[in-house]
Amino acid sequence: xxxxxVGSANQGRLxxxxxxxxxxxxxxxxxxxxxxxxxxxxxxxxxxxxxxRTRLVVDCSQLEFCDSTGLNVLLGARLKAEGSGGAVHLxxxxxxxxxxxxxxxxxxxxEIHDSLEAALGG
Numbered sequence: 354x355x356x357x358x359v360g361s362a363n364q365g366r367l368x369x370x371x372x373x374x375x376x377x378x379x380x381x382x383x384x385x386x387x388x389x390x391x392x393x394x395x396x397x398x399x400x401x402x403x404x405x406r407t408r409l410v411v412d413c414s415q416l417e418f419c420d421s422t423g424l425n426v427l428l429g430a431r432l433k434a435e436g437s438g439g440a441v442h443l444x445x446x447x448x449x450x451x452x453x454x455x456x457x458x459x460x461x462x463x464e465i466h467d468s469l470e471a472a473l474g475g
Contacts, residue, residue: 366390371397377442377473378406383415386423394423398430407439410472414445419453431462440464444472 367390454460
C-alpha cells in the first residue's frame with residue numbers, strides 16, 4: 354500500500370507518505386510543514402502532477418503545524434493540479450492547521466473534507 358516515504362534531514366520534523374488509491378494520489382505529511390521542510394512535500398506533489406496524477410489528496414491528520422511556506426506549497430500544487438484538470442483535496446485537518454487556512458482565507462480555494470474517507474469518496 355505505502356509506495357514511498359520521504360524523510361526529513363531536519364531531525365525528522367516532517368515525513369511524507371505517498372500512495373495511490375484509485376484515481377487519487379494520497380500524500381500524508383506527518384510533523385511540521387514549514388520553511389525548513391516544505392520541499393519534502395513540494396517534491397512529491399509536483400512529481401504526482403508530472404506523472405498525470407492530478408487528484409491530489411493531502412491527509413492532514415498527522416500534520417501538527419503549517420506556516421506560510423507550507424501553505425504556499427499547497428497553493429502551488431493546487432494551481433498545477435487545476436491547470437491539468439485536477440484538484441487538491443485536504444482531509445482531516447487538526448485545529449491548529451485549520452486555523453492557518455481560516456486566517457488567510459485559503460480554505461475557500463481548496464476542497465476540504467472532515468476525513469480521509471470523505472476526501473476519497475468525493
